[in-house]
Amino acid sequence: MRWTLPNILTLLRVGCIPLMVAAFYLPGPYAGFLSALIFLIAAITDWFDGWLARTLNQESEFGAFMDPVADKLIVATALVLLVAHYDNIWITLAAMVIIGREILVSALREWMARSGRSESVAVTIVAKFKTTLQMTAITILLWRSDEGPTDTWLLGGYVATVIAVVLTLWSMWGYLRVMLGSSSKSETT
Numbered sequence: 104m105r106w107t108l109p110n111i112l113t114l115l116r117v118g119c120i121p122l123m124v125a126a127f128y129l130p131g132p133y134a135g136f137l138s139a140l141i142f143l144i145a146a147i148t149d150w151f152d153g154w155l156a157r158t159l160n161q162e163s164e165f166g167a168f169m170d171p172v173a174d175k176l177i178v179a180t181a182l183v184l185l186v187a188h189y190d191n192i193w194i195t196l197a198a199m200v201i202i203g204r205e206i207l208v209s210a211l212r213e214w215m216a217r218s219g220r221s222e223s224v225a226v227t228i229v230a231k232f233k234t235t236l237q238m239t240a241i242t243i244l245l246w247r248s249d250e251g252p253t254d255t256w257l258l259g260g261y262v263a264t265v266i267a268v269v270l271t272l273w274s275m276w277g278y279l280r281v282m283l284g285s286s287s288k289s290e291t292t
Contacts, residue, residue, distance in 0.1 A: 104165040105163055105165070107156070107159070107163065107166075108152075108155055108159070108161070109152040109153070109155045109161050109162075109163075109166055110152075110163065110165055110166050110169070112148045112152035112155070113166060113169050113170050113173050115145075115148060116145045116148050116152075116173040116174075116177060117169075117173045117176060117177075119142070119144065119145040119177060120145075120177050120180050122141050123142055123145070123180065123181065123184075124138075124180065126138040126140075126141055127184050127245065127248075134248070135245055135246050135247060135248035136246055138184070138245045138246075138248075139242050139243070139245035139246035140246075142177065142238075142241060142242055142245055143238075143242045145177050149170070149173070149174055149234075149238075152166070152170060153170065171209070174234070175209070178201065178205070178237060178238075178241065179202050181245060182197075182201060182202060182241070183198070184245070185198065185241065185245070185248075186198050188248050189244070189248075193261070193264075193265075194244075194264070196268075197265075197267070197268045200268050200271055200272065201237060201267070201271050204272070204274070204275040207275060207278070207279075208274075208275065208278050211279075211282050214282070215281075215282075227277055229273055229274045230274040232270055233267060233271050233273075233274050236263055236267040236270060237267045237271070239263050239267075240260050240263035240264040240266075240267050243256055243257070243259060243260030243263060244257070244260040244264065
C-alpha cells in the first residue's frame with residue numbers, strides 16, 4: 104500500500120467506526136450529535152478520497168479495494184446502532200435491505216471480476232444517489248436519536264430512509280440483471 108492522501112482518508116474512515124460507536128453510547132444529550140458528526144465526516148471523506156485519487160492521479164489497487172470496504176463497514180455499523188436504538192420494524196427492514204444489497208453486490212462484483220467482466224458491474228448513477236441518500240438518512244437518524252416521533256428532522260430521516268431503500272432495491276435489480284444476463288450468455292457458449 105502506498106501512503107497517499109486518498110488511502111489515508113480511506114483508513115481514517117475505518118478509524119471513525121469505533122469513535123462513532125463510542126460517541127453513540129456516551130451519556131448525555133450530545134451523543135447523537137457527536138455520532139452523527141463523526142459519521143458525516145466519514146461520509147464526506149468517502150466522496151473526497153475518490154475525487155482526490157482521480158484528481159491527483161493517485162488511484163491504487165489498495166484504494167479500489169479498501170474504499171468500498173470502508174463504506175460498507177461504517178454504514179453497516181451505523182445501521183446496527185440504529186436498529187438497536189430505534190427498535191422498530193421499519194428501521195430493521197431497511198437495514199436488512201441495505202446490508203443485504205451490499206453483500207449481494209460485493210459478491211457479484213467478485214464473481215464478475217473472476218470472469219474478467221468487472222466493467223459490467225461498474226457503479227451506476229442510481230447507486231451514487233442511493234449512497235448519498237443513505238448517508239443523509241443515517242446522519243439524521245443518528246443525530247435525532249433522542250427525539251420523539253413528532254420531530255420534523257426525525258420524520259425527514261425516516262422519509263430519506265424509505266427513499267434510500269427504494270433506490271437500494273432499484274440499483275440491486277440493475278446489478279442482478281447484469282448477473283442474470285451474464286450467466287445466461289455463459290451457459291449458451
